Amino acid sequence: MSGRTASLSPPAGAMPPVRHPEAPAPGELLGSHYDQCFGCGGAQPHGLHLEARAGEGVSLTAEFRVKAAHQGAPGLAHGGVLATALDETLGSLNWLLRVIAVTGRLETDFVRPVPVDTVLHLDAHVVAVHGRKIYSSATGRIGGPDGPVAVRATALFIEVKVDHFISHGRDAEIKAALADPDQQRVARAFEVNP
């Protein structure tokens, strides 16, 4: 046992999230943080190609169309893929804070099966921030942005520095990322965070 609390409820003293002054305006697409990302990268043929758009405050909406490559049971999305869509959506919120963070804990409710070719309409917001810990939640609906809930998640993200990826990532991908001007732009946007 680590002694670590598993709670996804913000502790006493947690603060409301503060939208970064240079966060994309409501309605703007956030874009991919890494083109090889399974969640949002355009260069992953079987990835989710999830597209997130900034909302008001520290919130966003996102869409993901379930493809045949994402099946678990015949004609239905795999639960792990749906959890990935939730993880990616929740992770995108940190761009509005201009904080680099990784998922520490993700709790998912699967409410309805999601058929192939369905568009999952996600919305997410940061609930609170406590030191390096970011508490957030997300909902995914089918049949339209106001359709029935299919999945829900709450999560705890932990702030890290760019060094987290440089120390732990495989050398080949880190070297390629560091040499990529688009990736440098993403990293720089985070580094200027005071």
Ligand SMILES: CCCCCCCCCCCCCCCC(=O)SCCNC(=O)CCNC(=O)[C@H](O)C(C)(C)COP(=O)(O)OP(=O)(O)OC[C@H]1O[C@@H](n2cnc3c(N)ncnc32)[C@H](O)[C@@H]1OP(=O)(O)O
């Ligand atoms: C060149 C490259 C450019 C890159 C440009 C940027 C790219 C931007 C990429 C973004 C990418 C996002 C992609 C989607 C989101 C993923 O999918 S991220 C991938 C999945 N997640 C991971 O791989 C994380 C693996 N875990 C770890 O690395 C480490 O455990 C962590 C999370 C960094 C924490 O380790 P640590 O920094 O040593 O922190 P630690 O002191 O243990 O904990 C800090 C606090 O958090 C709490 N905590 C930590 N883990 C947990 C947990 N699992 N449960 C509950 N509480 C926890 C601790 O209890 C502690 O609380 P307090 O004592 O402060 O109250």
